[in-house]
Structure formats: structure tokens, C-alpha cells
Amino acid sequence: MAEARRSHPSQYVKLTKDQDASACGPGVEDIRPGELNLPVAVPQLERMKCIQCGQVLPEGHQAPADDPWTTGIFGCAEDPESCWTGLFCPCVLFGRNVQALREDIPWTRPCTCHAVCVEGGIALAILTAIFHGVDPDTSILIGEGLVCSWWICSQYTGIIREKLQKKYHLENSPCDPCIVHCCFHYCANCQEHRERKG
Numbered sequence: 001m002a003e004a005r006r007s008h009p010s011q012y013v014k015l016t017k018d019q020d021a022s023a024c025g026p027g028v029e030d031i032r033p034g035e036l037n038l039p040v041a042v043p044q045l046e047r048m049k050c051i052q053c054g055q056v057l058p059e060g061h062q063a064p065a066d067d068p069w070t071t072g073i074f075g076c077a078e079d080p081e082s083c084w085t086g087l088f089c090p091c092v093l094f095g096r097n098v099q100a101l102r103e104d105i106p107w108t109r110p111c112t113c114h115a116v117c118v119e120g121g122i123a124l125a126i127l128t129a130i131f132h133g134v135d136p137d138t139s140i141l142i143g144e145g146l147v148c149s150w151w152i153c154s155q156y157t158g159i160i161r162e163k164l165q166k167k168y169h170l171e172n173s174p175c176d177p178c179i180v181h182c183c184f185h186y187c188a189n190c191q192e193h194r195e196r197k198g
Contacts, residue, residue, distance in 0.1 A: 075191065094111065095109070
């Protein structure tokens with residue numbers, strides 16, 4: 001085998017920087033190491049891939065987040081079970097939605113967070129309205145705290161809605177997820193549950 005290699009010398013030419021410029025011709029630049037091994041981009045061979053899973057998508061595939069929701073934002077009566085749970089125990093419904101999207105998070109953690117921020121804030125507002133012993137300055141402070149906690153909770157629940165939209169390739173309906181949860185929190189919670197079940 002070694003004799004065969006000696007009898008047939010290599011066909012490749014080793015390029016070095018020490019080559020005479022006159023032998024290469026005028027205006028020829030030195031070849032940098034690795035310059036000949038750079039990948040070439042061929043647009044015909046590039047395929048679209050899914051952002052979530054990395055799978056190659058078929059040629060006729062449209063961009064994600066273009067499918068409509070199967071139920072409307074105000075279609076709570078379509079599923080009585082989620083409607084009643086969302087009305088009386090929205091924290092449980094929200095916890096189940098989060099657990100369905102993120103299996104590593106138990107449903108009790110987001111349920112507790114939701115109960116403290118939303119239901120706790122509403123209970124505080126009701127108690128403040130019932131007992132008028134609170135002076136106006138304190139009621140303004142409590143109102144500002146409620147608005148702030150409601151906004152923070154709508155941001156968190158909006159992020160969960162956005163993850164659900166990415167998972168099922170759904171469009172923003174009727175508007176941005178955080179604004180939907182800020183304005184129609186209970187309806188959006190039920191809609192996400194129905195979409196996940198369906």
C-alpha cells in the first residue's frame with residue numbers, strides 16, 4: 001500500500017504564502033488559510049424551520065400565528081364546566097392552563113400567585129368599600145395598589161396566553177395578549193381553557 005502511494009504522487013497542490021507573486025501573476029492576492037472551505041449559501045436549498053421544534057416545514061407552510069381561535073373571547077357559555085370554574089375559581093382554571101403548557105410547573109404555584117394578586121386584590125377592594133372607616137388618603141393608596149397589582153397580573157397572564165398562541169399557532173385575538181387579560185381577564189382565561197381542551 002505504501003509503495004502504491006509512492007508511485008502515484010498526490011494530485012493536490014499545497015498553497016503557501018511563500019509563493020512567488022510573479023509566478024501567480026500580477027494582482028493575485030494571497031489565499032488565507034481556510035478561505036477555500038467557507039460554506040456557500042444556496043437559496044434553493046434553504047428550508048423554513050419551525051421556531052419551537054426546529055422541524056423543516058413544508059414549502060406551502062404559512063408563517064406561524066395565523067390560525068384563528070376555535071372559540072370567541074365571549075364564548076364562555078359554550079363550555080359550562082370552564083365557565084363555572086372560571087367564574088368562582090379562576091385561579092384553579094389559570095393554574096391548569098399553565099400546567100398544560102409547562103409540565104415542569106405544578107398547577108398549584110400559578111394558582112396561588114393568581115389568588116393572591118387578583119382575588120386578594122378584589123377582596124381588599126370590597127372590604128374597603130364595605131367598611132367606610134378608611135380615610136380618603138388610604139383608599140386612594142389602596143386603589144393605586146389594586147391597579148398596579150391588576151396590571152402586573154395581566155402582564156403575567158398575557159405572557160402565558162402568548163405562549164399558548166405560539167404553541168398552537170394562533171393569532172392575536174381580539175388584540176395583544178396582555179391587553180386582552182387586562183380588559184377581559186376572566187373571559188380570556190376561559191377561552192384559553194376551551195382552546196387547550198379542543
